[in-house]
Amino acid sequence: MATDSPHPTRKALRRNVLALLAVLAALLATLVSVSSASAAPTPTIVLVHGAFADSTGWDGVATRLSSKGYPVQRFDNPLRGPAHDSALLEKKLAAIDGPIVLVGHSYGGMVITNVDDPDVVANVYIAAFAPAQGEFVQGLLNPIVYPGSRLLPPALQVKVVDDPTGVAGRNLDGYIARPYFREVFAQDVSVATAADMFAHQKSAALVANLEPSGPASWTRVPSWYLVSGQDRVIPPALQRFMASRVAPGHTSEVGASHVSMVSHPAAVTAVIEKAATA
Structure with missing residues (x-):
C-alpha cells in the first residue's frame, strides 16, 4: 500500500515558518521606527522680538505653536546691541533642555545671528535682519541700494x-512717533491693534544700529526666512537679498507689513513648524 511522501509537508512547514519570520521582522522594524520617532524630543521654540515692539507681538504665533504641542518661550529683548542682547539670550537658552528653534523678527534677527549655542537646531527669520559678520543694521538699510x-x-x-x-547710565533711543506708527510699522492691522502695539512699543538704542555683527550663526545652523512683501521698514528687496544668503531653498514670502507675526500669524507659524520638523 502506497503512502504519501513526507517531503511536501516539511516544505510547506518551512514556507510557513519563513513567512512568519518575515512578518515578525516587518513588525519589529515598524515598532523600532515608531519608538524612535516618539523618542525624538520636540524642540523648544524661542521667540525674539525686534525694535519698536515687545513680546506681546508674538501672542498669535505663540498660541498656535502651543496648541500644536510645542514648548514656547519668549525673550524680552533689551534692544541695546547685538553683542549685549545675544549674550543675555544665550544665558536664557542655557536653561533650556533639548533642541531649540530660534525665531527672530526685525532686529531680533541680529540677535539670533549672534547666538552661539550647540542646542540651536534652526534659525527662523521673520522680516528680519540677517547680517554677515561685520555688517550692521544701518549699513544694510542703504537707501541707495535698497x-x-x-x-x-x-x-x-x-x-x-x-x-x-550707556555712557554715564544714559543712552539715546529711537522710537516711532504715534501719528506714523500704523502707517510705517503695521499698515495691515486694525487701528485698535496698532494702538495696542504702540502702547507696548520699546525704544531701541541708536548705537545698536551701528554695532557690527559677530560670526553669523546661519553659516552653521539651518535657517528659514519669511519675507514680508509689503514691508515699509526693511525693504522687501533687502529681505530677499539676505534670505538668498541665509536660507537658500527655505525662503517664502507673505503679502504683509513689517509685523507679519501679528497680521499673518498662521503663515508665520507654518514656517516655524517647517524648521522645527526638518
Missing part, C-alpha cells in the same frame, strides 16, 4: 533714556 524704508524722521524720533549699558 530704497523704500519709511523709518525716517519725522516718523523716527529720539529720546534720552536711563540705561546702565
Whole structure:
C-alpha cells in the first residue's frame, strides 16, 4: 500500500515558518521606527522680538505653536546691541533642555545671528535682519541700494533714556512717533491693534544700529526666512537679498507689513513648524 511522501509537508512547514519570520521582522522594524520617532524630543521654540515692539507681538504665533504641542518661550529683548542682547539670550537658552528653534523678527534677527549655542537646531527669520559678520543694521538699510524704508524722521524720533549699558547710565533711543506708527510699522492691522502695539512699543538704542555683527550663526545652523512683501521698514528687496544668503531653498514670502507675526500669524507659524520638523 502506497503512502504519501513526507517531503511536501516539511516544505510547506518551512514556507510557513519563513513567512512568519518575515512578518515578525516587518513588525519589529515598524515598532523600532515608531519608538524612535516618539523618542525624538520636540524642540523648544524661542521667540525674539525686534525694535519698536515687545513680546506681546508674538501672542498669535505663540498660541498656535502651543496648541500644536510645542514648548514656547519668549525673550524680552533689551534692544541695546547685538553683542549685549545675544549674550543675555544665550544665558536664557542655557536653561533650556533639548533642541531649540530660534525665531527672530526685525532686529531680533541680529540677535539670533549672534547666538552661539550647540542646542540651536534652526534659525527662523521673520522680516528680519540677517547680517554677515561685520555688517550692521544701518549699513544694510542703504537707501541707495535698497530704497523704500519709511523709518525716517519725522516718523523716527529720539529720546534720552536711563540705561546702565550707556555712557554715564544714559543712552539715546529711537522710537516711532504715534501719528506714523500704523502707517510705517503695521499698515495691515486694525487701528485698535496698532494702538495696542504702540502702547507696548520699546525704544531701541541708536548705537545698536551701528554695532557690527559677530560670526553669523546661519553659516552653521539651518535657517528659514519669511519675507514680508509689503514691508515699509526693511525693504522687501533687502529681505530677499539676505534670505538668498541665509536660507537658500527655505525662503517664502507673505503679502504683509513689517509685523507679519501679528497680521499673518498662521503663515508665520507654518514656517516655524517647517524648521522645527526638518
